[in-house]
Amino acid sequence: MTEEKDGKKYTTISIPTPLADKIKKRIEGTGFTSLSSYVTYVLREVISGMEEDSEEAFSKEDEEKVKDRLRALGYLD
Amino acid sequence: MPKPHGGKLVNRLVKKDVSDIKELPKIEINTNLAEDITNIAKGVFSPLEGFLCNNDLENIVKEKRLMDDTPWTIPILLDFNNEEIKEGETILLSNKENGVLALVDIDEIYTYDKKTLAQEIYRTKDTNHPGVANINNMKQNLLGGKITLLDCKTREFDEYNLSPKETRFLFKEKGWKEIVAFQTRNPPHIGHEYVQKTALTFVDGVFINPIIGKKKTGDFRDEVILASYETLMKHYYLKERAVMSILRTSMKYAGPREAIHHAIMRKNFGCTHFIVGRDHAGVGNYYGPYDAHDIFSEFPDLGIIPVFFRSFSRCTKCNSVVNDKICPHDQKYHINFSGKKIREILNNGEIPSEDMMRKEVAETILKFDKPFIE
Numbered sequence: 001m002t003e004e005k006d007g008k009k010y011t012t013i014s015i016p017t018p019l020a021d022k023i024k025k026r027i028e029g030t031g032f033t034s035l036s037s038y039v040t041y042v043l044r045e046v047i048s049g050m051e052e053d054s055e056e057a058f059s060k061e062d063e064e065k066v067k068d069r070l071r072a073l074g075y076l077d
Numbered sequence: 078m079p080k081p082h083g084g085k086l087v088n089r090l091v092k093k094d095v096s097d098i099k100e101l102p103k104i105e106i107n108t109n110l111a112e113d114i115t116n117i118a119k120g121v122f123s124p125l126e127g128f129l130c131n132n133d134l135e136n137i138v139k140e141k142r143l144m145d146d147t148p149w150t151i152p153i154l155l156d157f158n159n160e161e162i163k164e165g166e167t168i169l170l171s172n173k174e175n176g177v178l179a180l181v182d183i184d185e186i187y188t189y190d191k192k193t194l195a196q197e198i199y200r201t202k203d204t205n206h207p208g209v210a211n212i213n214n215m216k217q218n219l220l221g222g223k224i225t226l227l228d229c230k231t232r233e234f235d236e237y238n239l240s241p242k243e244t245r246f247l248f249k250e251k252g253w254k255e256i257v258a259f260q261t262r263n264p265p266h267i268g269h270e271y272v273q274k275t276a277l278t279f280v281d282g283v284f285i286n287p288i289i290g291k292k293k294t295g296d297f298r299d300e301v302i303l304a305s306y307e308t309l310m311k312h313y314y315l316k317e318r319a320v321m322s323i324l325r326t327s328m329k330y331a332g333p334r335e336a337i338h339h340a341i342m343r344k345n346f347g348c349t350h351f352i353v354g355r356d357h358a359g360v361g362n363y364y365g366p367y368d369a370h371d372i373f374s375e376f377p378d379l380g381i382i383p384v385f386f387r388s389f390s391r392c393t394k395c396n397s398v399v400n401d402k403i404c405p406h407d408q409k410y411h412i413n414f415s416g417k418k419i420r421e422i423l424n425n426g427e428i429p430s431e432d433m434m435r436k437e438v439a440e441t442i443l444k445f446d447k448p449f450i451e
Contacts, residue, residue, distance in 0.1 A: 008139065031374065041377050044146070048378030056088065058246065066243055067250075073236065075320050076250055 015039070078248060078256075078347045079380045083124025083147050086241055086345065090118045090226045099177065103169040104157050109327045111172040112290065113153055114179045116326060116342075118226030119240040123345045128155035130221030131187040138197040141334065141375065148341065148376045150334040152198065155181070156216040162186070175230050184222040191215070198331055201363050208330050208360075234289060237303060239322040244284065245347040247320060255280035257350040257384060258343035261287045262328070264297055264305035264442055266434045268389050268414035270313065271398040276352055276384050277318060284348050285310075285321040288328065294450050295420070299323075301441075301448045308441040322346075332357070332364035333372035337379070344381040353383045390414065391432050423448065 002011045023035055032038040058066060070076040081087075106114075116122045124147060129137070134152050136144050143149045155170075162168055164186050170179045195202050195209040204210050232238075239247065248256055257276040261269065277283045285306055289299045297305075303323070310319050324342065329335050335358035340351040357369035373383045389400040390411040404411075414433060422429045428439040442448050 045377035048380055056086070056242075058242070063246070066246055069236070069239075069243070070247055070250070073320075074316065075247055 010036075013039070078245060078254065079344050079349055081120065081123045081241065081345050082341050082380065083145075085124060086120040086245075087117065087123040087126055088120060088242070089126055089224055090229065093225075093227050098169065098180070101167060101169045101180075102159070102162050103171055103177075104155075104159055104162070106155070106170050106172050106178070108172065108174065108291065110155060110170075111175055111178055112325045112327065113155075114170065114224055114226055115229065117153070117224055118179070119242070121241055121324070121326075121342050121345055122153060123241070125149075125153055127181060127184075127223035128219070128221050129153055130185040131189075131219075133221070134189065134219075138194065141337070148337065148379055150341075151329055151331060151338040152194070154215070155220050157218050157220060158216045160218075162220075170224070175228075177227060179227055180225040181220070182222045182225075183220050186218060186220050188217055189219055198329075198334060199363065200332070203363075206330065206360065206363055211329075234299060234303060234323055237321060237323045238325070239346075241345045241347065244320075244322060248282065248284075248347045251282060251317065251320075253281035255350065256282045256284050256348045257352060258284045258286055258346065258348040259352045260324075260339055260343075261285065261302070261306075262296070263416055264302055264434075265309050265438060266414050266416070266419055266429075267391070267398060267432065270309065270435070271389060272352060272354070272386050273319075275386075276350065280350055281318075283314075283319045284343070284346065285319065286324050286343065286346070287321070288326060289323040290325050290327060296450050297420075297442075297448055298445070298450055301445050304445075305438045305441050308437050309435060312437050313435065328358065330358060330360040330363075332359045333368040336369035336383075337372060337376060340373075340379060340381050340383060344379070348381060350382045350384050352386060354386050355388055388413075420449070 002009055020035055023038055027038045032041065067076060117125050117127060129152055133143050134154070136142055137149050137152050141148065141150045162183065164183050167180055167182050169177055170181060171177045191212050192202055195212045199206050199208045201209060204213055257280045259273050273283050273285070287302050287306065306321050310321065336353050339358065343351045353369055356364060356366050359369065370385045373379065387401050389398060390413045392399040392404045392406050392410050393412065394406040394410040395404055412432065419429050419433055423439065423442055426443060428436060428443070
């Protein structure tokens with residue numbers, strides 16, 4: 001279910017009540033103002049470690065040119 | 078090495094003959110926008126592939142994130158006045174220095190509220206703030222859409238201008254896994270060296286990344302900054318542990334939001350750590366001294382580790398450079414590294430004390446007839 005609050009869009013996720021209670025206790029006195037803000041924080045942290053990487057390599061010719069530049073700067077031998 | 082921000086290093090550079098597209102509608106842009114285009118095209122602003130559309134802008138303003146939840150704090154906007162251009166068109170962007178520079182495929186044309194934008198990004202509507210003044214000078218229309226950089230003309234200092242793809246290659250070649258980035262706009266004094274070397278102690282290499290571009294009267298010239306760092310690195314750094322590359326971008330003075338933006342750019346260059354000092358990217362008294370530290374707690378998914386430094390100074394009792402976490406002595410024993418004072422001494426043609434600046438660095442600066450912008 002998606003809902004809008006203060007112009008922001010939210011969706012509802014179900015987690016076991018005992019877990020929710022444990023989290024509520026854990027976040028007491030921390031900067032987290034709600035169970036949702038804590039769960040959002042944790043999920044963002046977890047998901048960022050799963051980002052896909054699709055780095056393109058240099059062509060052989062370009063690689064040589066880059067190496068020459070870096071050697072000229074004294075950064076590669 | 079961290080993945081590029083958003084997972085992919087953007088490349089929007091296409092060498093193309095402009096003769097067959099020169100009839101397209103054209104917008105003249107300023108140097109700052111031309112630099113934004115180059116930074117988008119070369120992946121410095123990854124994952125952005127163009128100028129922001131309204132939904133991304135609104136989300137950045139409210140949430141400090143793009144619509145897809147990727148952290149992003151500084152809007153990259155293209156303002157214009159030409160009322161004849163329309164959504165769906167492709168137009169040319171040209172600049173006095175570069176001529177025809179880029180194409181933009183217009184996805185959206187929209188307007189925005191300057192006061193809201195200023196308040197949310199700069200936390201003030203005060204027009205004395207240079208960022209707010211900049212917003213007030215912007216045109217009322219914005220356009221969003223992907224850009225294609227057509228050509229990169231060779232410019233001064235380009236030998237030091239490495240793209241994120243090149244720095245990532247360099248770090249791999251050097252076998253560096255953890256790299257700390259240091260941003261600067263000034264020649265190095267002893268305090269800067271202390272901060273860089275303290276951070277470097279725990280990683281494989283330091284990436285010194287001076288911001289080059291528009292400066293104000295009294296600032297050091299770009300060539301002076303580069304020469305002074307070359308001297309420092311030659312005499313006081315291990316060759317295999319330090320590299321320098323310039324970054325052409327304008328300072329926004331958005332304090333905490335800009336600290337996140339600066340970290341994102343360095344992540345794209347392949348750095349794992351980013352040094353954040355006191356009042357990073359601040360101006361006047363618009364931000365608290367450590368607001369730029371605190372904001373990082375909002376971004377567990379940033380993908381680059383901030384290295385926070387509070388104040389540092391020379392303690393005459395410790396007889397070394399110290400910070401507020403390690404020195405127990407009273408303030409009366411502390412000499413602050415005053416950039417203003419060092420500038421004054423150099424401006425008189427004198428060499429500052431070695432407590433403040435390396436003699437070789439000072440001599441390098443004084444070799445220039447006019448080290449400062451007049």
